[in-house]
Amino acid sequence: xxxxxxxxxxxxxxxxxxxxxxxxxxxxxxxxxxxxxxxxxxxxxxxxxxxxxxxxxxxxxxxxxxxxxxxxxxxxxxxxxxxxxxxxxxxxxxxxxxxxxxxxxxxxxxxxxxxxxxxxxxxxxxxxxxxxxxxxxxxxxxxxxxxxxxxxxxxxxxxxxxxxxxxxxxxxxxxxxxxxxxxxxxxxxxxxxxxxxxxxxxxxxxxxxxxxxxxxxxxxxxxxxxxxxxxxxxxxxxxxxxxxxxxxxxxxxxxxxxxxxxxxxxxxxxxxxxxxxxxxxxxxxxxxxxxxxxxxxxxxxxxxxxxxxxxxxxxxxxxxxxxxxxxxxxxxxxxxxxxxxxxxxxxxxxxxxxxxxxxxxxxxxxxxxxxxxxxxxxxxxxxxxxxxxxxxxxxxxxxxxxxxxxxxxxxxxxxxxxxxxxxxxxxxxxxxxxxxxxxxxxxxxxxxxxxxxxxxxxxxxxxxxxxxxxxxxxxxxxxxxxxxxxxxxxxxxxxxxxxxxxxxxxxxxxxxxxxxxxxxxxxxxxxxxxxxxxxxxxxxxxxxxxxxxxxxxxxxxxxxxxxxxxxxxxxxxxxxxxxxxxxxxxxxxxxxxxxxxxxxxxxxxxxxxxxxxxxxxxxxxxxxxxxxxxxxxxxxxxxxxxxxxxxxxxxxxxxxxxxxxxxxxxxxxxxxxxxxxxxxxxxxxxx
Amino acid sequence: xxxxxxxxxxxxxxxxxxxxxxxxxxxxxxxxxxxxxxxxxxxxxxxxxxxxxxxxxxxxxxxxxxxxxxxxxxxxxxxxxxxxxxxxxxxxxxxxxxxxxxxxxxxxxxxxxxxxxxxxxxxxxxxxxxxxxxxxxxxxxxxxxxxxxxxxx
Numbered sequence: 001x002x003x004x005x006x007x008x009x010x011x012x013x014x015x016x017x018x019x020x021x022x023x024x025x026x027x028x029x030x031x032x033x034x035x036x037x038x039x040x041x042x043x044x045x046x047x048x049x050x051x052x053x054x055x056x057x058x059x060x061x062x063x064x065x066x067x068x069x070x071x072x073x074x075x076x077x078x079x080x081x082x083x084x085x086x087x088x089x090x091x092x093x094x095x096x097x098x099x100x101x102x103x104x105x106x107x108x109x110x111x112x113x114x115x116x117x118x119x120x121x122x123x124x125x126x127x128x129x130x131x132x133x134x135x136x137x138x139x140x141x142x143x144x145x146x147x148x149x150x151x152x153x154x155x156x157x158x159x160x161x162x163x164x165x166x167x168x169x170x171x172x173x174x175x176x177x178x179x180x181x182x183x184x185x186x187x188x189x190x191x192x193x194x195x196x197x198x199x200x201x202x203x204x205x206x207x208x209x210x211x212x213x214x215x216x217x218x219x220x221x222x223x224x225x226x227x228x229x230x231x232x233x234x235x236x237x238x239x240x241x242x243x244x245x246x247x248x249x250x251x252x253x254x255x256x257x258x259x260x261x262x263x264x265x266x267x268x269x270x271x272x273x274x275x276x277x278x279x280x281x282x283x284x285x286x287x288x289x290x291x292x293x294x295x296x297x298x299x300x301x302x303x304x305x306x307x308x309x310x311x312x313x314x315x316x317x318x319x320x321x322x323x324x325x326x327x328x329x330x331x332x333x334x335x336x337x338x339x340x341x342x343x344x345x346x347x348x349x350x351x352x353x354x355x356x357x358x359x360x361x362x363x364x365x366x367x368x369x370x371x372x373x374x375x376x377x378x379x380x381x382x383x384x385x386x387x388x389x390x391x392x393x394x395x396x397x398x399x400x401x402x403x404x405x406x407x408x409x410x411x412x413x414x415x416x417x418x419x420x421x422x423x424x425x426x427x428x429x430x431x432x433x434x435x436x437x438x439x440x441x442x443x444x445x446x447x448x449x450x451x452x453x454x455x456x457x458x459x460x461x462x463x464x465x466x467x468x469x470x471x472x473x474x475x476x477x478x479x480x481x482x483x484x485x486x487x488x489x490x491x492x493x494x495x496x497x498x499x500x501x502x503x504x505x506x507x508x509x510x511x512x513x514x515x516x517x518x519x520x521x522x523x524x525x526x527x528x529x530x531x532x533x534x535x536x537x538x539x540x541x542x543x544x545x546x547x548x549x550x551x552x553x554x555x556x557x558x559x560x561x562x563x564x565x566x567x568x569x570x571x572x573x574x575x576x577x578x579x580x581x582x583x584x585x586x587x588x589x590x591x592x593x594x595x596x597x598x599x600x601x602x603x604x605x606x607x608x609x610x611x612x613x614x615x616x617x618x619x620x621x622x623x624x625x626x627x628x629x630x631x632x633x634x635x636x637x638x639x640x641x642x643x644x645x646x647x648x649x650x651x652x653x654x655x656x657x658x659x660x661x662x663x664x665x666x667x668x669x670x671x672x673x674x675x676x677x678x679x680x681x682x683x684x685x686x687x
Numbered sequence: 688x689x690x691x692x693x694x695x696x697x698x699x700x701x702x703x704x705x706x707x708x709x710x711x712x713x714x715x716x717x718x719x720x721x722x723x724x725x726x727x728x729x730x731x732x733x734x735x736x737x738x739x740x741x742x743x744x745x746x747x748x749x750x751x752x753x754x755x756x757x758x759x760x761x762x763x764x765x766x767x768x769x770x771x772x773x774x775x776x777x778x779x780x781x782x783x784x785x786x787x788x789x790x791x792x793x794x795x796x797x798x799x800x801x802x803x804x805x806x807x808x809x810x811x812x813x814x815x816x817x818x819x820x821x822x823x824x825x826x827x828x829x830x831x832x833x834x835x836x837x838x839x840x
Binding site (some may be wrong): 202301304305307308309310312313314315316317318321323324327328384386387388390391394395398406409410412413463469470473476477479 | 713714718723726727730734757759760762766775776778818827828829832834835
């Protein structure tokens with residue numbers, strides 16, 4: 001995506017028609033808009049987001065929500081005009097022209113408001129919107145899109161609303177990107193999966209699951225078997241139970257997330273006390289150690305499980321198995337059961353129907369007949385030949401692994417004991433630290449209430465977690481019952497010859513679903529690994545030598561949340577500065593765009609940044625200018641005078657990529673004019 | 688031909704009394720397949736010479752679902768048990784295998800009683816096993832180790 005032009009008409013402080021033309025030449029990818037605080041910089045970001053997504057409130061408005069008076073709103077229509085034209089509706093309009101994949105999109109969104117008296121202004125709830133698309137040959141699509149749903153569908157493939165904050169952002173609010181709430185986390189994950197095109201495979205799975213449902217109905221129609229009907233009925237009920245259980249778990253998860261957020265908030269307040277901060281740090285490290293040990297114990301337990309199910313009975317019966325081996329190895333057994341001649345052949349020779357000895361008949365009573373008859377009697381026992389052979393082989397296998405099994409058993413128990421001891425010591429340590437934190441908080445009068453709340457939240461969190469475990473056990477039980485039911489249905493269907501073809505189709509659909517799910521998992525994991533690695537590498541480029549050592553590694557977890565790890569592997573996202581946090585988010589965004597464009601050198605990366613440099617220190621700022629100007633296909637910067645000093649001006653000009661510089665001038669209260677600086681080669685910065 | 692893997696189907700019974708333990712360890716905790724736990728119990732009963740009749744039957748297992756890896760162990764008990772009188776020749780008769788399994792069921796009942804007393808007692812509330820507890824695998828394994836290393840006087 002690349003913005004071409006923004007036209008504002010009576011929008012916020014921008015009275016009358018005013019324009020920003022972002023670039024003339026493609027290589028001039030940097031646009032700069034300068035303005036001191038309160039002169040409408042954020043109004044420009046607001047205009048773009050309003051036009052594209054219909055958004056009236058930005059993240060910072062929401063964080064100020066509580067402090068705003070009841071009924072106080074953000075006004076999009078120019079207030080001066082509303083004052084002057086009391087009782088007359090005034091229209092604010094934003095036009096945005098942008099290109100994406102050689103198509104040009106022209107969007108227009110309007111909002112009407114009317115002011116009745118000094119205190120009453122009414123703004124329409126719904127804004128009018130339209131989009132016109134022109135392809136690379138200049139052909140405009142005949143139908144203008146005038147519904148917001150239709151437009152959002154188009155934008156979903158360009159910059160999905162769920163992840164817009166990654167590309168249009170405010171440096172002051174950047175921290176929220178790496179610490180999203182539960183709802184946002186889900187939406188961001190959906191958006192990123194869409195950007196990386198993983199959602200398409202998920203959609204295929206959904207379609208296949210629908211197809212599987214249809215195929216099952218088709219099969220059930222062909223059979224009159226009432227037991228099968230009953231099983232299918234049961235399956236439906238079980239599926240409803242499973243969905244209900246999942247919903248309950250989801251609700252619990254949300255509750256837990258809310259509590260965790262509250263706990264983090266209080267702990268962060270408590271951590272402002274120096275001693276408590278130290279204790280929190282220590283506890284965090286100890287909890288992480290505990291987590292590693294717990295996960296090692298869980299892995300060990302799964303080995304124990306495997307050993308139990310495969311070897312435990314062999315160990316208990318060891319002596320008898322050795323005895324069995326001895327019995328089976330006796331010569332008498334060899335003689336009895338292992339004959340090379342098939343009894344059927346001997347029967348044929350003895351009754352004269354087969355002549356095997358030079359066409360000579362073996363006469364009854366002759367010495368040859370007697371010898372063959374004896375042989376035939378011995379061969380009776382070879383009915384057990386296969387049985388004894390398998391038995392002997394398998395007993396041999398068990399004895400061969402005898403010693404190995406005993407060693408493994410001892411090793412498993414030793415490791416389990418030592419890990420359990422270590423976990424118990426670490427737990428005691430955490431408890432001790434908790435007591436110390438409690439003591440410190442109790443001593444400080446102002447922290448007492450917070451500590452009390454913290455304990456109550458933690459208690460609720462632990463109760464919810466126990467409930468969650470209980471629900472998960474129930475869910476597993478239901479899922480097992482579903483699997484059993486499916487297995488039973490399958491075995492019934494197998495018996496019906498006429499259904500076999502349809503059953504094969506069903507199996508094929510099942511295997512496709514399972515394979516697609518594997519692909520989603522694999523692709524998603526691979527993408528996350530790549531994102532983690534490349535984000536870390538990008539961060540190292542953006543950070544100064546001094547800061548580089550603070551963050552050792554960036555990890556993107558399964559919810560596509562960003563985790564920053566320090567040199568000792570502990571999570572430090574909450575401990576780093578806002579500027580460092582901004583660089584972490586930026587590295588993530590750049591990598592995301594790189595992967596989404598197939599890791600091509602020239603990637604489609606638009607960055608629209610308000611107060612980009614506010615929190616960023618000197619060397620990091622230089623690195624940012626150097627790398628982002630190289631990588632981004634378009635970089636729009638809304639800067640204050642302190643962010644655009646002579647140093648930044650020089651660095652930015654050195655890139656030779658500045659296409660335009662605009663300045664926002666306040667003419668009167670509530671009225672700002674956009675001025676294009678015609679000669680950008682001259683010195684512009686005042687400081 | 689006598690089929691080693693028991694595909695000629697017959698039921699194998701467990702008692703109602705220990706049904707819950709089988710259910711928790713197999714279906715809830717997924718530590719074993721049903722026939723694996725049955726075989727472990729049978730070997731414990733066999734080794735300790737504890738054989739108990741099944742007073743009230745619980746749910747059945749089908750022989751065709753019996754795990755292949757468990758069969759040599761079960762046959763070993765049959766061959767070595769003087770009460771069953773496991774002469775190899777007798778395996779020629781499928782009816783013999785079926786009746787031998789009745790004795791194995793009794794050993795499994797005896798073995799489960801031992802496990803119940805030695806391993807699960809603290810986790811048993813009189814009618815069911817504690818499903819929240821998550822270290823049954825370690826406890827059973829420790830019992831197996833002790834059983835293997837105990838001195839027989």
